[in-house]
Amino acid sequence: MTTSGDSGRGSWASGAGFVLAAAGSAVGLGNVWRFPYITGENGGGLFVVVYLASIALVGLPIMVAEILIGRAARRSTVSAFKRLAGARSPWQGLGWLGVVAAFAILSFYAVVAGWALHYAWLAGRGGLAGLGPGEIAALFGGLRASPALNLLWLVVFMALTVSVVVLGVRKGLDRWSRILMPAFFVLLAGLLVRALTLDGFPRALGFVFGLHAERLTAGGVLEALGHSFFTLSLGMGGLLTYGSYLDSDDDVPRDAVTIAGLDTAIALLACLVIFPIIFTYELAPGQGPGLVFTTLPVAFARMPAGTLLATVFFVLLVFAALTSAISLLEVATAFFIDERGWPRRRAALVSGAAITLLAVPSALTGSSPLLGPRLEALAGRNWFDLVADLSTNWLLPCGGLGMAVFVAWRLGEPERRAQFAAGSRLGAGYAGWLAVLRYFVPLAVGAVFLHAVGLF
Numbered sequence: 001m002t003t004s005g006d007s008g009r010g011s012w013a014s015g016a017g018f019v020l021a022a023a024g025s026a027v028g029l030g031n032v033w034r035f036p037y038i039t040g041e042n043g044g045g046l047f048v049v050v051y052l053a054s055i056a057l058v059g060l061p062i063m064v065a066e067i068l069i070g071r072a073a074r075r076s077t078v079s080a081f082k083r084l085a086g087a088r089s090p091w092q093g094l095g096w097l098g099v100v101a102a103f104a105i106l107s108f109y110a111v112v113a114g115w116a117l118h119y120a121w122l123a124g125r126g127g128l129a130g131l132g133p134g135e136i137a138a139l140f141g142g143l144r145a146s147p148a149l150n151l152l153w154l155v156v157f158m159a160l161t162v163s164v165v166v167l168g169v170r171k172g173l174d175r176w177s178r179i180l181m182p183a184f185f186v187l188l189a190g191l192l193v194r195a196l197t198l199d200g201f202p203r204a205l206g207f208v209f210g211l212h213a214e215r216l217t218a219g220g221v222l223e224a225l226g227h228s229f230f231t232l233s234l235g236m237g238g239l240l241t242y243g244s245y246l247d248s249d250d251d252v253p254r255d256a257v258t259i260a261g262l263d264t265a266i267a268l269l270a271c272l273v274i275f276p277i278i279f280t281y282e283l284a285p286g287q288g289p290g291l292v293f294t295t296l297p298v299a300f301a302r303m304p305a306g307t308l309l310a311t312v313f314f315v316l317l318v319f320a321a322l323t324s325a326i327s328l329l330e331v332a333t334a335f336f337i338d339e340r341g342w343p344r345r346r347a348a349l350v351s352g353a354a355i356t357l358l359a360v361p362s363a364l365t366g367s368s369p370l371l372g373p374r375l376e377a378l379a380g381r382n383w384f385d386l387v388a389d390l391s392t393n394w395l396l397p398c399g400g401l402g403m404a405v406f407v408a409w410r411l412g413e414p415e416r417r418a419q420f421a422a423g424s425r426l427g428a429g430y431a432g433w434l435a436v437l438r439y440f441v442p443l444a445v446g447a448v449f450l451h452a453v454g455l456f
Helices: 015-026 029-041 045-073 077-085 092-124 133-144 147-165 169-196 201-209 218-232 238-243 252-280 296-302 306-340 344-363 370-379 383-410 413-421 427-452
Strands: none
Touching (some): 015 238, 029 218, 029 252, 029 306, 045 238, 092 133, 169 201, 169 306, 201 252, 383 427
16 A cells, blocks of 8 residues: 555555445444334335345445545545635535534434443343343333433443544554454354244245335335435545545445445345344334334343343444444544644544534433423424434435535546546446446435425
8 A cells, every 4th residue: 555645644554444444334223223124114125125226326336436535635524625626615515514414423323322332231231131022112211211321321332432533543443443343243143143043034034035016115215225325324424534544546446345245245134133033033023213122122032042142232233333433423533633633632532522412412302301292293203313314314315415416527537537446446337437426326316305305
């Protein structure tokens, strides 16, 4: 690898470090928590096919574009657009959108990660063993209604995230990605081996890969498309920021294919871990967001060695959340480093503290009548759901579309072609990638927006 022209900002120790860190950014709660339950809600197999097509035709082209912006500018979100489009260009608003998205997403994401931490702690001490469905539902309800527990685990999780980011690119992001991602794979593989022995595995296989056309609606198609943004961490500036630490000879198209492939494989493997458990114990697959926290614990409580399996599962969930949270916090941290000239330690601590404060309303949604029932009566959603909806249905698609349009239409042809082809064996795919980015991606993202406002 060559030396970065902005070495003071830091750079990856190797291409593998970048791939693992970017895969960690993509692999998160979206894979283990959200994807299985939306697959269950939309009938399985055909939804998975649409999701895979969305990854290939929309997610992957945008991922390449976002990483290339970062590498071309060697700056974080706002500074990158200033450098590439000019200091007074309105394109820098797209960079600000990435910073806002990172703050907003992590503010609710850290709360869910806190639930995973709480369940890992409970499972590790045998607190889920022998509980019935009603008791487990009451347990989750009690957690959501407890301001003390939500705030405690929020602070613990954010402290873990800050402790990695404050160490920098090589000692923090690179090193911990090399620890957390292999550990995640080992835990997932262990759970998959156990799932293979369950009676419900053949049924789960048919559910995930069987083509159930009668169960997929137009809304499900658009949800699959929208989830491709969330699961690949597109449009929030994380991959742009990680790309800014790359060297000029790194193969971005190849790395993007690898990252998307890892992310997709893990989402499917998570389904093949979760649904065999669901079907073996005759539980419902379409249980919504509570699938992980209310449905699965019922099965773990009935399984031989259920305490161990539950502990492994929720630790895996924490690892998945942590790798994604690190990339989100890095967006905010890199912004203050590049825009304000702050040292990394100060930037990480201030960003982490600000996001923790911003997360307090989400953490208190289950215990506050004002943030919960009253707001839901006025706006149709409580505070937590409003932030999640704003982030996943608006900020991410908007950011992804903006980056696609910028690279396809605003970035100069020589710079765009040179960045795509630099160090890459996939340079021959440039014309196809550009055509998809220019024409198909805007149409697909436009459909997501129309669906979000109820017009399609």
